[in-house]
Amino acid sequence: MANRILTGIKPTGQLTLGNYIAVLKNLPKLMNQGDLFYFIADLHALTLPIEPNVLRQNSIDLAAFYLAAGLDPKKATLFLQSDVSAHAELNAIMQNYLYMGELSRMTQFKDKSAKMKESAIGLGLFAYPVLMASDIILYDANVVPVGEDQIQHVELTRDLVNRFNNRYGDVLVIPKYEVRKVGARIMSLSDPTVKMSKSDPKGDIFLKDDLAVIRKKIMSAVTDSGSEVKFDPENKPGISNLLTIYACLKDMSIEDAEKQFVNSRYGDFKKAVADAVVEELEPFQNRYKQIIETKAYEQVLKEGAEKASKVANVTLKRVQKAIGLLGK
Ligand code: ATP
Ligand code: LTN
Secondary structure, three states: OOOEEEEEEOOOOOOEHHHHHHHHOOHHHHHOOOEEEEEEOHHHHOOOOOOHHHHHHHHHHHHHHHHHOOOOOOOEEEEEHHHOOHHHHHHHHHOOOOOHHHHHOOHHHHHHHHOOOHHHOOHHHHOHHHHHHHHHHHOOOOEEEOOHHHHHHHHHHHHHHHHHHHHHOOOOOOOEEEOOOOOOOOEOOOOOOOEOOOOOOOOOOEOOOOHHHHHHHHHOOOOOOOOOOOOEOOOEHHHHHHHHHHHHHOOOOHHHHHHHOOOOOHHHHHHHHHHHHHHHHHHHHHHHHHHHHHOHHHHHHHHHHHHHHHHHHHHHHHHHHHHOOOOO
């Protein structure tokens, strides 16, 4: 069977270089390795408070970013999660097969809820992995490309699928996460011990940043004591993060990136990293602007929703039948 590749990004804020490296950079390569379903996880974006206008604008931006990254709508399906009602329907079923104990052990839930008053934590934040598992299951996805922080959710989806199949027979496809060997976790430029994250922007490079601002951010990134450009995440987290960014964008190994800078000073090295980021993002930003101007995403999302619904509804029916729901 050809690979079914599925992933989503939440339209919660401005996309960062971490999102780009995790999902967008590899998109053209993956498009030739299977059947791609890429979506905008707008229902997931509601798990923390968000203004309607911001959600709308972020969703449009994200659609344009996927297209600017090279998503070809003739070969891949791009859609909004909320346009395919099967997500909510399967969610209502699958919430009965994941348990409170396992949901409360999810790192993302613990991290995000730790910053909130208990009375303000929505059920959707707690039940986040149920909807995410439903997203994956609906498309019979066997490959799920994500950054490191999402591995736990894909693992939980595997547990759910195994649990379900043990009970009802071989109904669901078992998914596998795929993370980059290099760049699974891009760190903040101002504090390289924390993840670059769009909802907690601290030392982030945003994909829409002005190129001069990007240069400035990289030139003022936190570095470490010493003067050698060496990959050593424990003792040199700042330099290691910049080396990782460089290696990802240049499609090379960390070792090869290191070799290029054996005799370089921090300043020259940072300039080379800034050049690499600008070289990558300049054409990307130009494509993005053009897509926003022509609103090319509108038709793509419309057709994507139809294509995605067809596939998702088949799986939904299969599940309904397996568990004993009557129906058409
Ligand atoms: P939020 O801050 O709202 O939780 P996020 O920036 O973590 O958002 P998501 O929408 O949750 O972004 O993630 C989209 C994809 O990008 C996921 O596969 C996630 O693992 C990946 N990702 C996010 N941040 C990074 C990062 N710093 N390094 C590598 N991958 C990342
Ligand atoms: N939880 C993911 C976004 C997401 C996703 C998915 C990723 C929602 N559904 C299904 C892969 C597959 C995140 O926070 N990045």
